Amino acid sequence: MLFHSPAFAVFLACFLAGLPLFRDRARVVYTALCSYVFYAWWYPPYLPLLLGMTVLGHFGALLVERAPARLPWAVAVTLAPLAFVKYSIFALHNVGALVGLDLPTATPWHLPLGLSFITFTLIAYLVD
Known part of the structure; x- marks a missing residue:
């Protein structure tokens, strides 16, 4: 969902309309659920x-x-998904070069949108 799309305008309007209906912890849960919907849209x-x-x-x-x-x-556990997605092919390539094997260097996955941001935000949450 792009920020300049009509779908985002509708999503934002629905989110803002629902926000006053919740207080305290319920508002946090509502915001989190809407965030998951927004992320899953992609x-x-x-x-x-x-x-x-x-x-x-x-x-x-x-x-x-x-x-x-x-x-x-x-x-370390928080960094694991980011490290796996970003560096697994690099590691496979280098291990393959060391042992003389031609290991696959193509991934069946793409870097998830915002994974680095999410990871480092969670680390900040842990440290704080």
């Missing part, structure tokens, strides 16, 4: 990745709150 198969990262970030923050020494592990 490419729905990546929605589970976003949901999974959200859940991991939430439980990671709870874990870090109870045991601050686990922050490096929580950050």
Whole structure:
């Protein structure tokens, strides 16, 4: 959904119309759900990745709150999807070169929209 499209105008109007209906925590949940709808509009198969990262970030923050020494592990788990998507082909290519194999260098996936932003926002949430 592009920002200058009629679909976005309708989506934004519906979101803003629904916002006053909720208070406090319900408003946060409503905003999150609308954010997921907005993200899924682009490419729905990546929605589970976003949901999974959200859940991991939430439980990671709870874990870090109870045991601050686990922050490096929580950050590493948060970085894992980004590292996999961005660097798996690079790693395969280099491992293949080291062992003399011609490993596949094409990916069946694309970099999910905003994955870096989401990852680093979650890390900021964990650290804060």
